Amino acid sequence: MELAEKYSPQTIESKWYDYWMEHRMFHSEPDHRTPYTIVIPPPNVTGMLHMGHMLNNTLQDVLIRRARMQGLNACWVPGTDHASIATEAKVVAKLKAEGIEKSDLTREQFLAHAWEWKEKHGGIILKQLRKLGASCDWERTCFTMDDARTEGVIKVFVDLYNKGKIYRGVRMVNWDPSAQTALSDEEVIYKESQGKFYYLRYKVEGSDRSLIVATTRPETILGDSAVCVNPNDPRYADLPEDARVIVPLVGRSVPVIRDEYVDIEFGTGALKVTPAHDVNDYMLGEKYGLETIDIFNPDGTINDKVGLYVGMDRFECRKVIEGDLQATGLLEKTEAYTNNVGYSERTGVAIEPKLSMQWFLSMEELAKPATAAVMEDVIKFVPEKYKNTYRHWMENIKDWCISRQLWWGQRIPAWYLPKGGFVVAENEAEALELARAKSGDSTLTLADLRQDEDVLDTWFSSWLWPISVFDGIRNPDNDEIKYYYPTNDLVTGPDIIFFWVARMIMAGYEWRGERPFNHVYTPVS
Template identity: 45%
Template structure:
């Protein structure tokens, strides 16, 4: 057998694209790929990224975690499907196209609806290509043959089927209600499309005169321009200050209207003056109050954000900002203005154009959510869905119990057109699965389709089943394979997503799945934490602290990206990181490369043995691999990514590289050809299994190495994942080698602290307990190799009382759980110099301990400092005390 060359320098850019193309060409991402694809499938649908977006690190985290579990289940022999796709992102995509047109001095109205939609499709194709490339660069093993788009033909049929079915079941209606309105985009927005920001503002105190001329009532508002739409003033029914006010009327300043004073428990008696203005058309809470009391609803805004004809003529046509300035002027001139106070309050902004959102009375389509929510809540109570971590179940339950109807129409041109037609002759509306040209009510041809489109989430909430061929599977229109997909792969298995869309996507998908298929769309829901910088701030464009996943792939490789994110991803916790964090993943990938390179370089002249015998160290490493496989399987199945990554790291770096590979050097250096062939065969077998163990976390580097091994064939991603085998379990060997490792680590630590040169061999006397003496003797050569020992003497332990008279002079003692050992340090270093060095370190540590004790004795510090800071100081104290105890023993031993 010849030596196999890996490049000396680890460079993932040299093979990642090639490996991905190889996987894709082999069809390895398909659930039908490979042998033994039997049993229940494992299915994930990708949370579809917006087609106009560029993937950020949040996407990188989400994609990485999905890819890890997909690869794990694929290697377990399960039919594994990961459905890719993108979202048409109505408002976001339209905004991008309109921005391009604005740069040319045009608007969408210059193009007209049809041409504008054509232009938007072109933009979609441009961005889609970018997203696909980004997913491939990150190593996403999605089944590209099943890729979907929320505006493709099949999903469009699903959207129309659902809309019409909801209408037929009286779960969808059209009405005038208060919505979030972006005056710039000219459309209603869903709650998730509104970003609330703490914004400086003012609280304005205003006098409203009683209609009978006998006094005034003072109230406060942050939006004085909306007073022109007031239809009542409210106080709390139990507020003693205003007991006689209820039932009276006040004059609305700057208008000729009288409005009533009402009582409602909505009013917070402790806030401001305890009196509030009620503007049903421009505040969600006021809308609810208005509905309870039958108040008039006065909308003072035009869709473009200017004031309309419902206000006095002097304010008509003014923007909200200009109207506020003019109204404050007039309030002051009329003696109605009292004062203003600086405040900071949460103000809603459009997530795309950042315009301040206006609550706006508008005619929209709504879905009745309560009946759907009741089913989704019952499914959770039955245990049909499980959140990881469980704490998010409280969020899910709370939202479903307090749900409001969903405004699903948008005043846009890009999206699913509302399948409703209005008749110009009889005025009736027809909701239909098919396009109509004749009114079914009166036979008129004067029918026009509703100009609105549906909220982007209306297609996204169908994603788990519409992507698998629904509703075509029940109508006989399914394309080849689609019917099989729905029956084979629905319900899907897992969803990996962020907490911020539990309301708007996760919950709605569960509702839709239950309503239209009778089943929950997935069982496991893994909610990722937030990505934060090292200062704890959420990564965002505004702060400029975000990281580009593709830049990280360029710098460190896709494996480093995936492994680092998994390693830091503790369930239920946010992730603190910066660019430097990814060096850890890169170093681990580099370790895998270098260890494999060393093994492959030393194959010259070796021959593989059919059934090699095993030495104790071989039995030990196979048992350690077996233990790691069991731990990683349990971690993957419960979505504890960091536990899986840490197990992989500790096993490969510590057990395999630092101990086993080093231990095999005894056979390579001292054994005959037969022993070298035996050791090499076992080593290559363990390496191949270890690469399979690591593959879900580091797919590229493991695949590249695996395909070069002389004892493997085919793709690693199709190879079986290592499974726990009780016949491989060797707890006695693991315990024995744990003893050996503790001894070697103790000697290595002492060598480092005493600055013994690496090439300097030291003499060692060990007194093990009776259970380990024989084992230590059998493996003396291994201890000498790993600990840098020249002469090793093994003696019986001393069992007498008091000071040990047999302690060798000029040695430093070490004590372990099952041994005491003495390193003859004086034979390797200048002990006088070393004693002086340790004495200085001891003095420094004692001063440090004194300062820590003083700090921790300060009640003010302990009570006021963050608990984690106080605990950190206590840990430092404990470590410093242990360090001084060790230094004292070193100095004593050298005396």
């Protein structure tokens, strides 16, 4: 073979990649050799290659090529993530540009658009990885929402529900008014924001006295159910036990409650209590049996519960209400204030704490073996520095809000019965059977059941990835899962250790009884 005089990467790179593909040199099958397995951190299906992907995938390719040259049976499984919220947001934006609102479409119509978008843009990133020379076993390419992976997710949901780990409940969630869905705590990014402290005047009923209450969100007075002071605060010692105050502008009479939760040193020592829109207030509300008044529509505009400012955006309302308070002499003063405000990782809008009915996964038991595995070096972190962060997070783990008010994703396999209650099942036929048994009504048909509208958090499918790519959820005893699992190295960014790595470890112990990988390599911090 004649060698060109000048080095020309354009000529040789495509030639050899084609040669490798033609001879199926990246393909792996179980055999007598020792396996060496890497599962790719699946990029968003409609994403584009950026330098971070380049680095991580180059490292994975270096490891896999080296393993192959050491005589190991190297298998690098590629794939993509359906990226529920990110993809849905892109499809909504694309439809909007074409003059179509999501709200004008049925679920089926919207999903048809989404699949079309996925077929058109999906997998570009995998083609880009070929340019880089990535020696993935392309014949094994998976998608977190393909049939095999979806069946696995549903099976896992049902399994966890039957084990009593999944429950439904009204909780304060992080609401994204732009995507109009709940988010997990990890999807909220806190940033310092410049705001104001508004000192509002609450008149004490039957007296000339007022309580001055400081708040950063005056628009939420529409949802006030009480004012709370510390019982040890001498400033309020003379207030009668049953004192009530009038919420400014709204005119609602609410009780003054006393709880040591209020910090005497902070502000005026008097706190407005809005159980529907603040996590701490919600807890006070639960404790004192206060009314919960949700004042927002799902898109962050004011609803018609109170009859004031109806339809106005929350930030616009804040401005208008400031003027109205001023005009009525109910605004004592304002002060500049810097506070931490949570923003949606995906859409960038300010999160609204909101009470809603969601599905939760109880995490405490799942976290135990996963914490031990890392602490006892059964799974090694490279570098080790993330070990302690990991432990801290795992020891303070909260239940995982797994439902999302979206359409692009795995629909929650719960069906509501006409006379109340619900059943959880792997498919409609099974659901009907369970529903008939539960209701005692053998005449029930599928048409009588209503499936939950929500989908599952994307991480609820990607946490199964090292198992699901080998079909180990549906067929736990198949030869491939037995051969390739546990995988060897996971190469990923430290920013998703909790979103993804920790949850994969939990899933690994829950459904395989062992670690999903030996090493977690996070090259860049």
